[in-house]
Amino acid sequence: MKFNYEVINEDSNIALVTLWSSINQIKGMLGSSARLVGIIGNLYTSVGINYMISTLGKMNWIDTLVVYGIDYNGVGDILIQFFKNERLNIILIDRDIVDKIKSTVRIIDLREAFKSRDINALVRAIHENYRPGRRPVRPLINVEFNEHEYGGGWVIPLVGGFIYEKDTYRSWVKLVDLVLNYGFDKGDYREFITPLVVIDSTGKPHPFRRLSETGLKGFEPLAEAINAIINELRVNPHSTSAVYYGGDYLIQGIISGDYYNQLVYLRSIDVLNDWCRQLYRWWSLAKRVVETLNREFNAWYSVGSMAVMPLSARIYTKDLGRAEEFVRRNANVLSEFVEDPRGNFLVMREGDSVIVEHRLPITNELHRRFSFHSLEEAYNTFKNSNHFTIYSHAMYLGKELARVFLLRDYEQDKL
Template sequence: MPFNYEIINEESNIAIATLWTNTKQIKTTLGNTINKVGIIGNIYTPIGINHMLTTLAKHNNINTLILYGTDINGIGDYIIQFFKEGKIPKLLIPKEVAEEIRKTVKVIDLRNEYKTNNNQALLKTIEENYKPGNPTRPSREITIKEEPKNNWETPLMGALIYETNTYRAWIKLIDLILRFGVTKELPNNTYREFLGVNIIIDGTKTTTPMGRPINEKQIKINKEALETITNTLSENPYTTNAIHKNEYLIQGIITGDYYNQTTYIPTLDAFNEWCKTIIEQWALAKAIVEEINKRFNAWYKVGNVGIIIFSARIKEDQVSKAQDFVKRNEAIFREFIEDPRGNFTIEKQNGQVIIEHRYPKTHELIEKLTFNTLNQAYNYLKNRNYFTTYSHALYLGKEITRAFLEEYYTQDKE
C-alpha cells in the first residue's frame, strides 16, 4: 500500500508522520504553521515504512521527520529502530538507498506529546527545525515490488468452520491450512500446520451431511465408544460425563431432542484423513442415537457433530495437490449457508436503518436495533457475537451500507 501523504511546501525540509491519526486533524492543529511542513502523511505498518522511504528518496530536501499521532500497533518504534540501527522487518527497497536516507534524516519522536495534547511542542519543533536549503542526498525514483507470501511465519491457533456439508467443510479446512498454516519440519516429513480448528457439522439442517448416501456397512464404528456413551446417557440423559477416551476423546451430550457429539483429535492429516474421520464420527453419533431410541422408545436425532483438531496438517509434498483441489472447488465458497444464530431483516425509515434479528426457523423476533449512522451500526455490531459465519457478517455490512447510502432501499435488491 503506498504511503498516504500530501505535499504542502516543496521547499520545506520537514515531514510529519501522523501514524494512525487523520492528517486533517494535525493540519488543523498546526494552523498557519502547516506552510512550513513539506510532507504530511499516515503510516500504519512495517511494510509501509518502505513506501515512506521511497517518498523520502524522491523528496531529497527532507532531512527532519517528526512522529506525531496515535501509535496503535507500535509502528513508531519500528521507524525509530530503522533510523537508529538500520533494522526493518522487511526491506523492499535497495539497501544502499535505505542507508542513504537513514544517514541524512533525523527523527524527532513526539508521540507522547500527542498523547498529552501538547500541540505547542509540535509547533515549537517545526519552528526550530524549519531550515529549507539544498538537498542532502540525490533524488531517486524507487519502485517497490512485493511478492505475495504463501506461508505464515508465526503459529496461529483458533478457527471455527460451521457447515451442513462435510465436503464443503473439507475444502474450507484445506484452504485454512494453506492460507494460514506454518511450515513445520519434523524428522520424517515437513508439514503445513494450523492449530486448534473446531469444525461443526450441523445435523439439524440435513440428514445427509456427506452430500450423498453412505454404505454404512463399510464404516468402522468405535464399538467401545458406542457402548460407553450409550450406557452413560441411558443411566442419565442429562449428564455431561458421557465420555470415551482412547485414540480420541469423544464426548456426547443430549440437549432437547438432539444428541450432540464432539471428538478431540490431537493430529490429523487433513488432506488424506478428513473424509474417513468425519464419516466414522457421524456414523458413531447416528448409532448412539439409534441405540438410545431403541432402548427407551425415544425420538432423539443427531444434532451437531463437532471435531476439534489440535494440529491440522498437510504434507508439504502435497501442498500443490491441495491447492489444485481447492481451486477446482472454488464454487463452494459462494454457496449459501444459513447462520444458526439467526437472520436479519433491514429497512429504512425516516433516515434511520432498522434491523430486526430473528430466529432462523420460526422467524420470531429476537431484538430490534435502530441506527442513525453507518458508523454507529458498525461500532455496535463489529465485536458482538451475532455471527457464526464470515459470509453473514460481510453480507450484513454490505446491506447496512446500502441502506444508509441509498435514498430508496430494499433489502437484497440492487
C-alpha cells in the first residue's frame, strides 16, 4: 500500500492532506495557489499515516502539514491526535524515527473550513506558511516498514453471512472458516452473528458425504416437533404456520412445489464440534416429515433445502488452533465446484459486441440476454445484480468477461 500523493512544487515546504476528497478537486479550488504546495495527497486509513510519514522522511524540507478534505471514517481525527503526541494505534515504523519526523512538522487542521467550502482559509494558510528553498528541517530518513498479518478476531462484530451448499461437509469447512476469519473475539470464544447456511438436497437422497440412509435413521427426531409440523401441514399443505418452538431453537417447515423446505433457528452453536450433529438431527426431522406426508396422502414430496441460522456461531478460544488446522487440512474441499441454482452464463463474441446469456438451471432455457461493448459496461451491469448465489460464480464470470474483452479468438473456459 502506498500513500497516494502528487508532487507539485519541489521547493515548497507545505504538504496538503485531502483525506477522502479528490486531489484534482482541491487543486481546482485552489487555482493558482496550488503552485505553492509541495505535495498533495489522500489519506484513507490509520495504516496510511505510516506511509505519509515515510514520504515526509524522504522529503525532509516539508515542515507544514495542512489537512483540508472530507473525513469519512475519522482518520483525520487520528492524524490530528497523532501529531498532538498521542500514539498511533497501528505503527509499522520504528517509534524513534516516527518521533523524529513528527517533531519537525507543524499540522494545521482545516477540516471545518472544508465543510463550509471556505477555500480562502486554505489559501491563506498556504500563503502564510510558504517557505521556498528546500531547507532541510531534519535528516534524510529512508523508512523501513514492518507489517505482520493480523492474527486476532475481526475488529468489529459482524452480523449476517450466507453459505449455500449441496454438501454438509463443505458447509462445515466453510462455516468454520467464516467464524475463524470474521468472528469477533468475545470472552472465551470467537463469534459470528447470524450466518445463514442453506443445504440444498434437491434431486439427492441426502446431502451427507459420509452418511448412508441407514446412518440417518440413527438420529431420532423429537416426536413433539414432528407432530406440530405435520398437524399443520395436514390441514393446509401451503401453510406458513408449521412451527415448533423448543426453547433454544425454533423450526419452521414449508412446502413449495414438490419439496418440503425447513428453517432451523438456533440460539447458539459450537461450529467446530457440534455443526454436523445438528445437521443430522434437523435433516432427520425433515426426512420424517416428508415420509409421514407421503404415507398419509399418497404424495411424492422430498426434502428440498434445509436452512440453519444460529444467532451466535462460535469457536471457543481453546479450539482456535484445532479449527485452523481443520480448515488447512480441508483446503481442497473449498475449491470443489458447486453449481449455482440461479443459473449459468454463456459468454461469446458477436462482431464488436460481447454477448452474455443467462440460462436457467436444469433446462438451460434462456432467461436473459445481455450485449456489452466494454468491460466497464459489463461490470456496472453485474456488480450489484442478484444473479449470483455463490461468490465463486461471480468471480468466474468476472474472469471470463476480462478474457473475452482481451482476446479476439475467445472461447469460454479455454485457457
